[in-house]
Amino acid sequence: MLEVTALPLAELRERSSEKWREYPADVLPLFVAETDFPLAPAISTALHRAVESGDTGYVASRTPLASAYAAFARRRFGWSVDPARMRSTADVSMGIVEILRRVTQPGERVVVTPPVYPPFYDLVSEAGAEVQRVPLRDTGTAWELDLDGIRAAFEDGATSILLCNPHNPTGTVHSRDSLVALAEIADEFGAAVVSDEIHAPLVQPGTPFTPFLDAGDAAERVGYAVVSASKAFNLAGLKCALMVTAADATTAVVRGLPIEVEWRTGQFGLLAAVAAFSEESDEWLDGLLRTLDQNRVLLEDLLAARLPEAQYRIPDAGYLAWIDLSGLGWGENPARRILKEAKVALHFGPAFGDEGRGHVRLNFGTSPEIITEAVERIAALVAR
Numbered sequence: 001m002l003e004v005t006a007l008p009l010a011e012l013r014e015r016s017s018e019k020w021r022e023y024p025a026d027v028l029p030l031f032v033a034e035t036d037f038p039l040a041p042a043i044s045t046a047l048h049r050a051v052e053s054g055d056t057g058y059v060a061s062r063t064p065l066a067s068a069y070a071a072f073a074r075r076r077f078g079w080s081v082d083p084a085r086m087r088s089t090a091d092v093s094m095g096i097v098e099i100l101r102r103v104t105q106p107g108e109r110v111v112v113t114p115p116v117y118p119p120f121y122d123l124v125s126e127a128g129a130e131v132q133r134v135p136l137r138d139t140g141t142a143w144e145l146d147l148d149g150i151r152a153a154f155e156d157g158a159t160s161i162l163l164c165n166p167h168n169p170t171g172t173v174h175s176r177d178s179l180v181a182l183a184e185i186a187d188e189f190g191a192a193v194v195s196d197e198i199h200a201p202l203v204q205p206g207t208p209f210t211p212f213l214d215a216g217d218a219a220e221r222v223g224y225a226v227v228s229a230s231k232a233f234n235l236a237g238l239k240c241a242l243m244v245t246a247a248d249a250t251t252a253v254v255r256g257l258p259i260e261v262e263w264r265t266g267q268f269g270l271l272a273a274v275a276a277f278s279e280e281s282d283e284w285l286d287g288l289l290r291t292l293d294q295n296r297v298l299l300e301d302l303l304a305a306r307l308p309e310a311q312y313r314i315p316d317a318g319y320l321a322w323i324d325l326s327g328l329g330w331g332e333n334p335a336r337r338i339l340k341e342a343k344v345a346l347h348f349g350p351a352f353g354d355e356g357r358g359h360v361r362l363n364f365g366t367s368p369e370i371i372t373e374a375v376e377r378i379a380a381l382v383a384r
């Protein structure tokens, strides 16, 4: 079993990415979705080789990326997807915007399901559309899609939905039944479903994951998936994502995008993604999932012991924890006080939508020491 362990703090502080440069060195950064692990060996090898041979030109028009993803999807999700129905672009955000531009008319409404990854609001407006909020339903023990609310939004004229599967920030893996039902509702109204599946490689074993396009015939007809290796393998700066479809009409939409959308794919991103999706990286990804599993449980234990006011449900996927701190009485945006006084940077809950008041999002894609230190610092602030 390969053990995937986060780098020591001193080494992480040498990094120059957003996570390590946004705040001064006395702040522990657990905000943006970057992880603190070394690269998977196959990715390091591919990137070193490219650097050594100066292989830094444009991405080729024929690459192994689509077939590498198809093989990955089959191995990891049991999903058969046709490499001929995929196109690459720079990142998931760009894929979402370009698809939304094509499937909506200016001013049309796109459903989003808050609390949700904050840029979703901006991506919808960048595409010229407007946001219609249909919050996730909180059952008391989990979150789920509000299918009645989504149906009502379509009845009221919304023409598409931007789905987050698995969901950021709650880490919810939507059930197969809910995705099948969503697809059928969308199909009934001729609405498009754009499914952001960037966190899919990070679904924990034991939780069944359904790629949206694999949720029945209606899903194939209405769906577009945007996928990437970038969250699981920490490749966000390298710029590579895939737009995936499963029916002729949706494939034609993606094929109809300007060639420039594909030219924006990063060469390093593509080389790294091919290595990430290869069988050679499976053991590393399994090791990462084990580490994240330990971290999500460690966080629960720490919060129970040191911050009992915090409400936290263990996520099914990913390395993001959605924590309700309203019990502390620190107002709508507790992350502000935590940053200023405890020197821990968390993502601001209200940025995810009104449902995020009193919440923070904590990135546990790091070492047990850093997670422990972060919770200790916040607990010390409570004790003051």
Ligand SMILES: Cc1ncc(COP(=O)(O)O)c(C=O)c1O
Residues within 6 Å of the ligand: 033, 090, 091, 092, 093, 094, 117, 164, 168, 196, 198, 199, 228, 230, 231, 236, 241
């Ligand atoms: C759900 C979700 N979508 C998209 C992104 C951003 O992806 P990209 O950098 O490929 O645009 C993130 C980043 O954290 C995310 O969590």
